[in-house]
Amino acid sequence: MMLSSAALAQSPAKGDEITGLYWSPEKDAKVEIYKKGVEYFGKSVWVAHPRRDNKNPNETLKNRELLGIDLFSGFHYNxxxxxxxxxxxxxxxxxxxxxxxxxxxxxxxxxxxxISFFGRTAYFQRIKS
Structure with a gap:
């Protein structure tokens, strides 16, 4: 069965299944994964303990709130x-x-x-609506 170009344009891309809300591993924050263009990002949309980004090495960013910033950026689905x-x-x-x-x-x-061998893995749980 052939799909028309209009049907293909309306169906979500396979990679879009990642979009949505997730609990952080400690359940002290919620992260929303979203798509912008062809890239995927994740921003904090709720935090149990609001605070500033005081560990940031960039002095101009140390005073910003952590709520609302992109924690994940520039991902490509492959x-x-x-x-x-x-x-x-x-x-x-x-x-x-x-x-x-x-x-x-x-x-x-x-x-x-x-290389990914030298790293740390964290698991985020999807929040079902």
Whole structure:
């Protein structure tokens, strides 16, 4: 069966299944994964303990609220994986290379320096509406 170009344009891309709300691993924040252009991002939309980004090495950003900032940025979907992205860790103020994958309602986020073997993995639980 052939799909028309209009039908293809209306159906969501396979990679879009990642979009939605997730609990942080500690359940002290909610992150919304969204798509902008062809890239995927994740911003904090709720935090249990509001605070400023005081660990950020950039002096001009230390006074901003953590609520509403992009923690995940620049991910591209490729054959079941979200790659070439960055993750910002507000606990350390550092940004790491990152890749993500989705299995069911669990978002696996692997931040690393250089190669993914040297990194840390965190698991985010999808929030069902």
């Amino acid at each position: 054959d079941g994986a979200y790659t070439s992205g960055k993750v910002y860790d507000p606990e350390s103020g550092k940004t790491y290379d990152c890749k993500m994958s989705l299995k069911g309602d669990i978002l696996k986020v692997r931040g690393y320096i250089g």
